[in-house]
Each structure stands twice: as C-alpha cells, then as structure tokens.
Amino acid sequence: MTKSSKPPKPGLSRRSFLGSSGAVGAAMGLAGSKAQAQDAPELAAQEQRHISLTVNGQRRTLGVEPRTTLVEALRDVLGLTGTKIGCNQGQCGACTVLLDGRRINSCLTLAVTADGADVVTVEGLADPTGNLHPMQQAFAENDAFQCGYCTPGQILSAIACIDEGHAGDAAEIREYMSGNLCRCGAYPNIVAAVEAVRDGQEG
Amino acid sequence: MAQTINTAVTRTDAPRKVTGTATYAADVLPAGMLHGALATSSIAVGTLTSLDTSAAEAEPGVVAVLTHETLPDYKTVKGFYAGGPGSASFWPMEGPEIKYAGQPIAYVVAQTAAAARRGAQLISAEYEVGTPNIHMDPADSFVIGAQGDNKGMVTTKGDIDAGLAEAAQTVDVEYTTPFQHHNPMEMFSATAEWRGDRLTVWMPSQSVRTLRGGIAAAYDLPETSVRVISPFVGGAFGSKAGITPYTMLTIAAAKAVGAPVRLIVTRPQMYTVATFRPESVQKFRLGADANGKLTAFEHIEIAQTSQFDAVVNPGTHITRAMYASPNIHTEQRLARSDTNTGGFMRAPNEMQTFFGLEQAMDELAHKVGVDPVEMRRVNDTDRHPVEDVPFSSRSLMECYDSVSEGFGWQNRTPEPGSMTDGDWLVGYGCATATYPTNILASNARVRMQGTGNAYIELAAHDVGTGSYTIFAQIAAARLGLPVGACDVVMGEADLPVAPLSGGSTTAASAGSAVHDACLRIARMVATEVTARSEGPLAGLDPAQVTLDDGVLRGPGGQSQPLVEALAATAAGEVEAVGEFRHPALTDQLIRATFAGGYGTAGPVTPEFAMFAFGAEMAEVHVHRWTHEIRVPRLHGSFAAGTILNRKTAHSQLMGGMVWGIGSALHEITEVDKPRARFLNANIAEYLIPVNADVREVRVEMLDEQDDYVNPLGVKGIGELGIVGTAAAIANAVHHATGKRLRKLPIRMSDLV
Numbered sequence: 003m004t005k006s007s008k009p010p011k012p013g014l015s016r017r018s019f020l021g022s023s024g025a026v027g028a029a030m031g032l033a034g035s036k037a038q039a040q041d042a043p044e045l046a047a048q049e050q051r052h053i054s055l056t057v058n059g060q061r062r063t064l065g066v067e068p069r070t071t072l073v074e075a076l077r078d079v080l081g082l083t084g085t086k087i088g089c090n091q092g093q094c095g096a097c098t099v100l101l102d103g104r105r106i107n108s109c110l111t112l113a114v115t116a117d118g119a120d121v122v123t124v125e126g127l128a129d130p131t132g133n134l135h136p137m138q139q140a141f142a143e144n145d146a147f148q149c150g151y152c153t154p155g156q157i158l159s160a161i162a163c164i165d166e167g168h169a170g171d172a173a174e175i176r177e178y179m180s181g182n183l184c185r186c187g188a189y190p191n192i193v194a195a196v197e198a199v200r201d202g203q204e205g
Numbered sequence: 206m207a208q209t210i211n212t213a214v215t216r217t218d219a220p221r222k223v224t225g226t227a228t229y230a231a232d233v234l235p236a237g238m239l240h241g242a243l244a245t246s247s248i249a250v251g252t253l254t255s256l257d258t259s260a261a262e263a264e265p266g267v268v269a270v271l272t273h274e275t276l277p278d279y280k281t282v283k284g285f286y287a288g289g290p291g292s293a294s295f296w297p298m299e300g301p302e303i304k305y306a307g308q309p310i311a312y313v314v315a316q317t318a319a320a321a322r323r324g325a326q327l328i329s330a331e332y333e334v335g336t337p338n339i340h341m342d343p344a345d346s347f348v349i350g351a352q353g354d355n356k357g358m359v360t361t362k363g364d365i366d367a368g369l370a371e372a373a374q375t376v377d378v379e380y381t382t383p384f385q386h387h388n389p390m391e392m393f394s395a396t397a398e399w400r401g402d403r404l405t406v407w408m409p410s411q412s413v414r415t416l417r418g419g420i421a422a423a424y425d426l427p428e429t430s431v432r433v434i435s436p437f438v439g440g441a442f443g444s445k446a447g448i449t450p451y452t453m454l455t456i457a458a459a460k461a462v463g464a465p466v467r468l469i470v471t472r473p474q475m476y477t478v479a480t481f482r483p484e485s486v487q488k489f490r491l492g493a494d495a496n497g498k499l500t501a502f503e504h505i506e507i508a509q510t511s512q513f514d515a516v517v518n519p520g521t522h523i524t525r526a527m528y529a530s531p532n533i534h535t536e537q538r539l540a541r542s543d544t545n546t547g548g549f550m551r552a553p554n555e556m557q558t559f560f561g562l563e564q565a566m567d568e569l570a571h572k573v574g575v576d577p578v579e580m581r582r583v584n585d586t587d588r589h590p591v592e593d594v595p596f597s598s599r600s601l602m603e604c605y606d607s608v609s610e611g612f613g614w615q616n617r618t619p620e621p622g623s624m625t626d627g628d629w630l631v632g633y634g635c636a637t638a639t640y641p642t643n644i645l646a647s648n649a650r651v652r653m654q655g656t657g658n659a660y661i662e663l664a665a666h667d668v669g670t671g672s673y674t675i676f677a678q679i680a681a682a683r684l685g686l687p688v689g690a691c692d693v694v695m696g697e698a699d700l701p702v703a704p705l706s707g708g709s710t711t712a713a714s715a716g717s718a719v720h721d722a723c724l725r726i727a728r729m730v731a732t733e734v735t736a737r738s739e740g741p742l743a744g745l746d747p748a749q750v751t752l753d754d755g756v757l758r759g760p761g762g763q764s765q766p767l768v769e770a771l772a773a774t775a776a777g778e779v780e781a782v783g784e785f786r787h788p789a790l791t792d793q794l795i796r797a798t799f800a801g802g803y804g805t806a807g808p809v810t811p812e813f814a815m816f817a818f819g820a821e822m823a824e825v826h827v828h829r830w831t832h833e834i835r836v837p838r839l840h841g842s843f844a845a846g847t848i849l850n851r852k853t854a855h856s857q858l859m860g861g862m863v864w865g866i867g868s869a870l871h872e873i874t875e876v877d878k879p880r881a882r883f884l885n886a887n888i889a890e891y892l893i894p895v896n897a898d899v900r901e902v903r904v905e906m907l908d909e910q911d912d913y914v915n916p917l918g919v920k921g922i923g924e925l926g927i928v929g930t931a932a933a934i935a936n937a938v939h940h941a942t943g944k945r946l947r948k949l950p951i952r953m954s955d956l957v
C-alpha cells in the first residue's frame with residue numbers, strides 16, 4: 003500500500019500540514035531566540051522553573067522544565083556537550099558528572115534538584131591555561147579510550163573513585179569503575195590510568 | 206626524523222577526547238533546532254488500522270506528529286545487501302504495513318526532547334495482528350548469493366563422504382549463536398537542517414559518502430547540495446554504515462516543520478531501528494587421521510535474515526581458508542524470520558563461524574588425542590585449501606608459538622578437570638583468529654607547506670580506530686614532519702573519496718592513498734627544485750630523485766629535506782591527491798566505492814589469499830560449587846602485516862578480545878517468542894563486559910612483512926581480536942569441566 007492511497011487525516015494531511023508549517027517556524031523562531039539569550043537561557047515546552055547552580059566554577063541561572071534532566075540542561079541549555087548520553091536511563095555512566103563532589107548519573111538527576119549545587123563536568127577539569135588534569139593526561143597517555151564517547155564520564159568517575167578511596171588495587175578499581183561502560187573495551191587501560199594518577203598523588 | 210611508523214604514538218585526538226571538545230554528531234545545536242522522537246510498533250507483523258495522534262498533538266511543546274499519511278515524500282533506496290545505501294530494503298511509514306516489532310510508526314517533533322518523548326508515548330495505535338516468527342527455522346533454509354544467484358555460496362572439493370569414511374576420528378557437531386546487538390556507547394542520532402534546497406545532516410557514520418549518495422537520491426538533489434558531517438563517532442562496530450529509516454524520517458521531519466530537527470534514538474529503540482548480528486547455526490563434519498591431519502572438512506552455516514533482504518555474510522568463505530584438507534564442502538545458507546534486516550557486527554563473518562570451527566577442531570583434537578595447538582600445526586597450510594593460491598603471508602604458527610610461550614601452554618595437562626586451584630576448576634583453551642584483508646579504492650588529498658605543516662583530507666572516519674593518528678603518522682613519516690604538524694580532516698562527504706569504514710579496511714586502503722599523495726608531493730617538489738639554478742638538487746634528473754623518510758635524494762648522494770626543498774619553491778606550498786588502486790580492483794569495484802558502495806577485492810585474488818592471523822589462549826576458572834565462570838587471563842598474538850601505531854593497534858586488538866569475552870559469556874538479545882520482540886532491549890539487561898569482567902588481557906603483535914596487500918604492507922586489525930576469543934573460552938571451559946558447550950553465550954546455568 004502506498005501513502006497516497008490512504009485518506010488524509012483532517013488537519014494533518016501532507017499538503018495541509020506543509021501549509022501550516024509557517025506557523026511552526028514562527029513559534030520556533032521564538033524558542034530559538036530564547037535559547038540564545040545569554041543571562042538566562044531556557045529549555046521549556048511548558049511551565050518552567052529558574053534554577054541557579056555553579057557549573058565548573060561559574061554561577062549559571064537557567065530556565066528548565068520540572069522534567070528536564072541535568073544532562074539535558076547541561077547539553078542543550080548551557081551548550082556543555084562534553085557530557086555524553088549513552089542510554090538516558092541510568093545504565094551506562096556516560097553522563098557522569100560531579101555534583102557537590104560526588105559522581106552521579108546526570109541523566110537520572112532532574113535539573114531542578116540541582117538548584118544551588120556545584121557541578122563539575124569534563125569541561126571544568128583542565129586549568130584555565132589549558133593544562134590537563136592529571137586524570138585527563140593519564141587517560142591520553144594510557145590510551146584509556148578508543149571512540150572517546152564514554153571518556154568524559156569515565157574520567158569524572160575515575161577522579162571520584164580515587165577521592166572515595168576506592169582505588170586501592172586493580173581489583174578494587176575494576177569494581178568501582180564498573181558503573182561506567184566502555185563498549186570499545188578500553189577497561190585494562192582505564193585501570194592503568196587510574197593507577198597512574200593514584201600513584202602520582204601518593205608520590 | 207624519528208621513526209613514526211610502527212611506534213606507540215599517543216592519539217592526536219586525545220586532547221579533544223579527554224576535554225570533551227571532540228564533536229560528536231549529536232553535539233551540534235543548529236539555531237532554532239527542534240527535537241524528534243519515534244513511536245514504534247508493539248506488534249511484529251500486521252497492519253496499522255488506526256493511529257490516534259490527537260493526545261500527542263495536544264501535548265504542550267509538541268510541534269508536529271508525522272505518520273505514514275502525513276510524512277513528506279521521498280524515494281526509498283535499496284538496502285545494503287541489495288546493492289543500495291540503506292540499512293534495509295523495507296522502509297517503514299511508507300504505508301500501514303508492519304514487518305517487525307519496534308518498527309517506526311510515527312515521528313513526533315517538539316520543542317524539547319522531553320516533550321517529543323512524551324508525545325511519542327501518547328500515540329496510540331490499533332493493528333490487525335498477524336502471526337510472527339522471530340526465530341528462523343533452519344530446516345527451511347536456502348542458498349542465495351549477494352547477487353541473487355548462488356555464486357560462490359557452495360564449495361565442493363574432493364569427496365567429503367569418502368574423506369569422512371577414511372578418517373580415524375570424526376566429529377559431527379552443531380553450534381548455535383544468538384541475536385546480538387552492537388550497542389555502541391554513542392546512541393544513534395540524526396540532525397537535519399534544510400536551507401532551501403540545501404541539506405545538512407549530522408549523523409555518526411562509518412560511511413559519509415554512502416549517506417550522502419543515498420540521501421541525494423532519495424530527495425532528487427545533486428550530491429553537491431547535501432552535506433554529511435560526522436567528525437567523531439562514538440563507536441560503530443558495523444551499526445552506523447547504512448542509511449537507516451530514522452535518518453530519512455528526520456530529514457523528512459525537518460522539511461515538514463521548516464526547522465532543523467535532531468533525533469536521538471532511545472537505547473531500547475536502537476535494538477529495532479537498525480541492524481544487528483543475525484542468529485546462526487554452524488554445522489561441522491570433520492574427519493582426521495591418527496595424527497590429527499584432516500581428511501574431511503565440511504561447514505554449513507545457516508544464518509537468519511529478514512523477510513525483505515538477504516543478509517549474506519559468508520563465514521564459510523573464511524573458515525574454508527584455514528586448514529588443509531583434501532576433501533572440502535561448504536554451504537552458505539539463510540533462513541527468514543520476522544525482524545528488521547540484520548547486518549554486519551564486529552567480525553560479521555567470523556565471530557560465530559569461528560566459535561564453531563575452533564571448537565570443532567578442539568573436539569576433534571581431543572578425540573584423536575593430540576594437543577590442540579599441534580592439531581592446528583599439522584593442518585597449517587601455505588596455500589588456500591580451496592582456491593589453491595598461496596597466502597600473501599601467513600604467520601599462524603608463529604602466533605601460536607608466541608602466545609604459547611607467554612601463556613605457559615606447556616603447563617596444561619590434557620585431561621579435562623585435571624587442573625584445579627582450590628575450589629576452582631582451571632581450564633586452558635586455544636583458538637585461531639583470522640581476518641580477511643579487504644581491499645578498496647581510496648583517494649586522499651595532502652597539502653604541504655614549506656613552513657613545516659601538512660593537511661591530510663579524506664572522507665574516511667575515525668570510529669575509535671585511531672585513523673586520525675595513523676594518517677598523520679603516515680604523512681609525517683613520508684614528508685619528514687613531526688606527527689603533530691600533520692592535521693587530518695575527515696568525516697565529511699565532500700572530502701576526497703575514501704571507503705566505508707568497515708571490514709577493517711581504513712588503515713590499509715585509505716592509508717595507502719595518503720602514502721601515495723605524499724609520494725606525488727615529493728615528485729612535484731623534485732621536479733621544481735631540480736629545474737632551478739641553485740640548491741643541492743639543482744640540475745638533476747627529477748626521475749632519479751627519490752624520497753626517503755622525508756629527504757629527497759639524488760643519485761650521487763645529493764640530498765635535501767623535502768620541507769626545505771618545498772620552502773625554496775615559488776609557492777612554498779604544494780598539494781596532491783593520492784590514489785590507492787590495487788591491481789586486484791576491477792573498474793566495477795572502483796566505481797562501486799566512488800558511488801558510495803563497498804567495492805571490495807579480496808581476500809582472494811588470482812594471485813594470493815590475503816588474511817591476517819592470530820592465536821588466542823584463555824585461562825578459565827569455573828567454581829566447583831557455584832559454577833561461576835571467570836576469565837583471569839586472555840592472551841593473543843597477532844600477525845597483521847605492518848603495525849602502524851603500536852598503541853592504537855594494541856587497543857584495537859584488546860577491544861576485540863574484550864568483545865570476545867562478551868560474546869562468550871554475556872551477550873544475547875533475548876526474545877519474546879510469541880510476540881517476536883527483543884526483550885532485554887537496554888544496556889543493563891543486554892549484558893556487555895564491564896570493567897570487573899576483564900582481568901589480564903595480553904596482546905602481542907608480531908612483525909610480518911607483506912608486500913602484496915598494499916604499499917604499506919598493512920592488514921586490518923579492527924576485528925581480528927574478537928574472532929578466536931569465544932571458542933578459546935569455550936575450549937577452556939571444556940578443559941576445566943569436561944562439558945562441551947555449543948551454544949553462545951555460555952552461562953553458569955549451562956554447567957549445573
């Protein structure tokens with residue numbers, strides 16, 4: 003059966019729909035200009051809340067829906083796309099960020115609950131002159147990634163893993179890094195990177 | 206200039222990847238962008254009788270709901286296995302037919318991703334429901350080749366029954382492998398932006414030219430009006446090669462709403478809207494004499510395919526190349542069921558077939574009473590057993606010798622169950638790995654500046670494989686520049702032609718084109734500087750000037766670094782387009798690649814058979830009481846011609862072996878049989894190895910020279926690592942427990 007053999011639905015036939023797309027475009031023009039506003043960018047299809055949080059040391063105020071997740075706020079509102087989405091359902095760790103110093107899955111965290119919090123993403127790790135954080139350096143040197151997609155989450159998780167005191171030996175690192183999936187299979191190199199940073203900190 | 210090839214060079218894109226500044230397709234935010242979401246069918250076979258979109262349309266933030274009745278028109282294109290650019294030949298939302306569970310039935314566009322997803326949930330559909338079968342019926346299989354004929358799908362040499370009759374020992378065994386899904390960490394996405402008749406698509410891709418060609422054909426646009434951009438890809442493994450329905454739907458949606466639209470496919474939907482590894486049955490009948498030498502080799506592979514495509518991934522073409530036998534019979538068969546079309550998943554012809562072959566060899570070795578490594582040695586061959594041409598290089602036994610030594614194979618006692626460690630039963634298993642060297646045409650443009658920089662441009666891809674780095678290394682080595690001075694630009698369809706990044710081809714084929722471009726640059730510079738009145742090479746015959754590690758050398762010992770010679774030319778800058786056209790590539794194959802297809806020659810040419818080889822050894826511990834299975838050690842030695850970068854190659858091979866652990870012990874897409882749906886369609890219930898599952902993985906890369914495959918002597922390594930792993934682990938489980946497990950994945954419940 004082909005598309006044209008079906009009776010068009012009232013109000014949404016292909017022809018009438020295309021006719022109405024001008025209105026859609028106009029509505030979007032509005033959303034687009036909102037998103038570009040510098041001081042309080044927004045992400046909202048319905049009622050919105052304004053929240054303010056510290057992201058990588060900078061105070062940010064933004065409008066979000068109650069249902070907007072932290073990862074969507076970071077990526078789509080603040081344009082901090084270093085944080086990745088690998089499942090959007092709390093299973094992979096790609097979206098790991100530090101929230102008040104603790105590693106969390108930002109896809110499972112509603113942005114409104116992060117109001118007032120201190121968030122660190124991968125963009126906030128290098129120092130202002132661009133010197134890499136030791137964990138970033140260790141990941142690069144140990145080839146602790148291939149495609150690099152899980153890497154921002156792995157790096158933040160790895161920093162927290164050491165801070166938590168869960169990097170005692172390779173077995174413990176493997177266990178406490180198992181919430182961050184890497185489909186490229188870089189795990190042994192990830193463990194080597196964590197060990198290198200741990201040893202550097204001790205030494 | 207320090208040697209840059211065959212050394213361990215840190216990835217040139219590492220700084221971007223560790224700082225979050227590498228741009229993946231879904232990281233772009235075109236101004237005014239809207240968000241898409243798919244609604245998919247809950248049934249597998251039938252017809253949509255009604256689709257109620259009113260609640261979705263009323264949802265705040267929802268801008269449009271597109272169905273098969275309202276979707277803008279585009280021409281559909283053929284699927285990959287039918288010679289087209291599509292992931293499948295059947296295009297959903299062309300009408301009300303439902304041919305697989307999870308088929309897109311509606312496309313919601315909204316102002317936010319959350320509103321789009323909510324809209325998709327609010328769509329309700331009614332169906333006339335048919336009776337689906339998700340599993341193939343191996344008894345109902347047939348032989349079909351890629352071109353619709355049977356060419357090459359059945360091989361017979363000698364007399365298989367006579368060979369079995371004269372054997373001292375035989376095995377007649379069947380292995381099964383399940384549906385599996387690639388599950389790259391980066392979710393599938395497409396972002397489309399129309400500006401009048403010009404279209405830009407951002408999408409993670411293993412083949413930007415396949416995408417562009419197919420999209421241009423679908424929308425009747427000149428290719429010059431379509432941009433396809435995919436600079437970084439968050440893993441692909443075969444899942445991001447063709448144009449998928451969600452790509453076309455997103456482009457259509459962007460056209461309908463007059464704004465850019467981005468779709469991020471949900472993780473559960475990733476199981477149905479793209480390809481997967483089809484389930485398979487591997488039947489082997491092998492016979493051997495009292496020394497283990499094969500007298501008969503039969504392999505029949507039956508693989509699942511959809512109702513509307515013939516997914517031919519001929520594994521028998523690979524297995525029949527492994528061991529000498531006077532009598533050989535192979536058949537490549539398919540059986541249909543009600544799914545979307547499967548495709549190629551990391552080692553598409555090899556993972557499942559070598560799970561069979563390498564266990565069958567182990568079973569036969571056990572029956573004959575020879576050591577499994579010796580079994581491979583007595584059957585090693587330097588000529589292709591069927592095609593009767595020599596291997597261009599074959600270092601299989603060198604790999605076995607290398608891995609045996611590091612692993613301590615001599616400590617293995619042959620009797621199953623004879624090795625223990627406390628409450629753990631210990632098993633050692635081995636298996637052969639191989640991967641065909643596929644050859645494709647490629648171009649590459651290199652621009653070099655006398656100030657000491659070079660730019661390398663080609664429509665190739667870095668799917669985590671390290672291509673950015675190795676192309677820079679090749680150029681650096683040839684041009685005499687530091688690796689960091691060589692900038693590589695890839696992942697755009699407008700760049701010079703490079704092949705689809707699949708089948709472990711990019712380094713070998715596209716790398717050879719980069720190499721060629723550098724040689725052309727040297728020739729151009731030599732022509733110019735020899736014609737000048739001054740300079741170390743002035744007055745020489747340019748044909749006598751050679752390039753040697755970045756230095757131009759004359760016949761009488763004159764020399765000048767290429768970069769210096771270039772700086773002395775009028776323009777101080779030169780560019781050349783390099784080409785790789787292996788003699789085995791026919792016009793038709795070259796044309797196919799230039800049209801965005803996969804025009805591969807090899808692994809067998811009239812002169813040589815081209816394969817990379819490896820040998821893997823696994824130590825498995827099975828707990829005597831709980832039957833828990835652990836893999837404390839996995840070693841592999843591999844010979845794949847020139848290793849361009851020992852760091853990234855190590856990662857590729859290691860990653861492949863980790864995939865093998867997954868195939869052996871974790872991965873299966875479970876099905877709900879009555880409803881023909883994939884059940885565990887998420888990354889927590891579809892198990893893949895996590896960090897704690899992976900202990901010692903040791904990779905050795907042997908030196909191997911192969912002057913036939915390409916000027917760099919490179920064979921592909923992206924898939925080699927996975928090939929023997931599942932069989933090595935299964936063989937080790939047998940050695941530990943005496944239980945022969947012929948079905949993947951191996952679970953502790955199988956050992957109870």
Ligand code: FES
Binds near residue numbers: 086087089093094095
């Ligand atoms: S994206 Fe958050 S856990 Fe996967």
Ligand code: FES
Binds near residue numbers: 146149152440669
């Ligand atoms: S580097 Fe690709 S998923 Fe980890």
